[in-house]
Amino acid sequence: MIEQIFITIGDYFIFLRKVFSKPDKWSIFFKKLVFEMDTMGIGSILIVSIVSIAMGSVITTQTAMQIESSWIPTWTVGFVSRTSIVMELCPTIISLLLVGNLGSRITAEIGSMRVTEQIDALEVMGINPASYLVLPKVISSLIVNPVLIIFSIFFALLGGYLTVAITGCVSTYDFMDGLTYCFRVYDVVYAVVKTFVFAFVMSSVAAFYGYKIDGGALELGKANTQGIVVSSFIVLVMNVLVTQIML
Amino acid sequence: MIELKKVSKYFGDKQVLFDINTTFLEGKVNLIIGRSGSGKTVLMKCLVGLHFPEEGVVLYNERDFHHMEMQEQRKLRAEMGMVFQGSALFDSMTIQENVMFPLDMFTNMTDKEKLDRVNFCLERVDLHNVNALYPAELSGGMKKRAAIARAIACKPKYLFCDEPNSGLDPKTSLVIDELITDITHEFGITTVVNTHDLNSVITIGETISFIYDGHLAWRGDKDNVLTSDSKELNDFIYAQPLTQRIRQSL
Numbered sequence: 001m002i003e004q005i006f007i008t009i010g011d012y013f014i015f016l017r018k019v020f021s022k023p024d025k026w027s028i029f030f031k032k033l034v035f036e037m038d039t040m041g042i043g044s045i046l047i048v049s050i051v052s053i054a055m056g057s058v059i060t061t062q063t064a065m066q067i068e069s070s071w072i073p074t075w076t077v078g079f080v081s082r083t084s085i086v087m088e089l090c091p092t093i094i095s096l097l098l099v100g101n102l103g104s105r106i107t108a109e110i111g112s113m114r115v116t117e118q119i120d121a122l123e124v125m126g127i128n129p130a131s132y133l134v135l136p137k138v139i140s141s142l143i144v145n146p147v148l149i150i151f152s153i154f155f156a157l158l159g160g161y162l163t164v165a166i167t168g169c170v171s172t173y174d175f176m177d178g179l180t181y182c183f184r185v186y187d188v189v190y191a192v193v194k195t196f197v198f199a200f201v202m203s204s205v206a207a208f209y210g211y212k213i214d215g216g217a218l219e220l221g222k223a224n225t226q227g228i229v230v231s232s233f234i235v236l237v238m239n240v241l242v243t244q245i246m247l
Numbered sequence: 248m249i250e251l252k253k254v255s256k257y258f259g260d261k262q263v264l265f266d267i268n269t270t271f272l273e274g275k276v277n278l279i280i281g282r283s284g285s286g287k288t289v290l291m292k293c294l295v296g297l298h299f300p301e302e303g304v305v306l307y308n309e310r311d312f313h314h315m316e317m318q319e320q321r322k323l324r325a326e327m328g329m330v331f332q333g334s335a336l337f338d339s340m341t342i343q344e345n346v347m348f349p350l351d352m353f354t355n356m357t358d359k360e361k362l363d364r365v366n367f368c369l370e371r372v373d374l375h376n377v378n379a380l381y382p383a384e385l386s387g388g389m390k391k392r393a394a395i396a397r398a399i400a401c402k403p404k405y406l407f408c409d410e411p412n413s414g415l416d417p418k419t420s421l422v423i424d425e426l427i428t429d430i431t432h433e434f435g436i437t438t439v440v441n442t443h444d445l446n447s448v449i450t451i452g453e454t455i456s457f458i459y460d461g462h463l464a465w466r467g468d469k470d471n472v473l474t475s476d477s478k479e480l481n482d483f484i485y486a487q488p489l490t491q492r493i494r495q496s497l
Contacts, residue, residue: 025351028352116335117331118337120331121329121331124295124296124297124329125325125352125353126320126323
């Protein structure tokens with residue numbers, strides 16, 4: 001079992017070396033990169049917006065419920081919601097959502113290409129399939145995911161604001177006051193750095209599990225599940241590590 | 248010419264190919280035949296570099312394929328075309344994009360030149376008005392023909408076909424066999440076909456290598472395949488009632 005884990009880790013790094021080799025043709029690489037950015041970014045924006053608005057709404061309501069003492073100023077609701085949303089909820093929860101959404105798509109796409117010998121076809125042609133197929137996906141997720149997280153933060157804060165405006169649990173003025181209180185750009189930098197790391201883990205691990213499939217449809221299903229579980233686990237471990245390093 | 252010298256292949260402790268020595272001739276249709284699980288596909292994958300043989304060498308015009316420099320190997324791979332058992336067309340691309348793909352990757356042709364070449368290849372395999380279709384929209388035989396069109400797009404010196412007739416009806420199989428033979432002779436390609444289709448064996452096999460349990464059990468051509476005295480080959484050829492009747496009439 002432990003030996004197998006080390007073999008898999010070794011295979012993963014060998015795979016990464018193949019992925020990060022010079023593309024066979026730059027013009028084709030950029031074309032694929034734009035395509036991936038479009039598919040990943042535009043394709044995910046709706047689900048990210050909906051989840052973010054709901055998340056912002058819930059965290060604001062829950063925070064408002066906890067702060068009942070008149071000794072605590074009401075702008076604290078905005079302050080606590082903003083801090084939770086920017087520093088933890090959006091980067092981590094949305095990244096986990098993207099692991100399920102984009103990561104499984106990557107595993108399924110590359111895995112089915114492996115099962116149907118399309119990857120073998122590339123190899124016979126003399127093309128490096130790892131670089132040709134995976135590099136645009138990894139670079140694209142490194143660009144797209146941080147942008148999605150910024151959008152997500154905006155929508156989550158909007159969700160919180162709308163909740164306050166509709167329920168009246170706190171005045172919108174106090175909520176806005178809390179949102180802007182002691183704002184640090186470093187918090188956003190921290191969120192983006194975390195997302196960047198998570199995006200790399202998500203895309204490369206998902207692609208690795210798709211690429212190393214040996215078998216048929218059954219293996220594809222297993223690989224998809226394994227890819228999501230392992231990516232999610234590594235994302236959570238990296239969350240702890242990055243937090244310890246940056247805060 | 249492709250030459251195999253003492254090629255052996257292992258998967259872990261299990262040996263699947265044993266000291267294979269054979270030659271595939273230039274401008275000819277060379278068949279690898281044998282029962283399912285005999286090692287035909289492994290042998291073909293060793294030929295195209297998808298498997299690395301632990302022992303022996305694969306020589307392309309006397310150049311050792313598996314031990315050459317990466318750059319040289321890439322250059323040689325660009326001279327290969329392969330038709331896979333399941334066609335292996337890229338399902339996210341249209342047929343035109345599939346056939347154009349090797350041209351995009353390996354040539355500096357203009358868009359017009361590439362399109363002309365794509366249309367020529369599709370015409371050559373008798374596919375019309377399919378440029379904008381996706382592989383999923385084609386029948387099995389059409390997919391095979393599109394795969395052949397992609398394989399010949401870059402004017403390869405070597406063409407490999409892994410069970411090109413599998414899953415096709417007898418008539419479509421004949422069309423594919425004829426197409427492979429015509430293309431081989433027309434462009435002087437060294438073609439290697441992996442098959443267990445008996446019709447292909449007796450009609451297009453200009454050289455035939457029979458693999459039995461990972462060993463090269465017989466080598467000959469279509470003219471003497473039916474009259475061989477190899478027990479293993481005869482068991483393979485005359486396994487079906489139809490071929491047994493042919494044998495009686497010989």
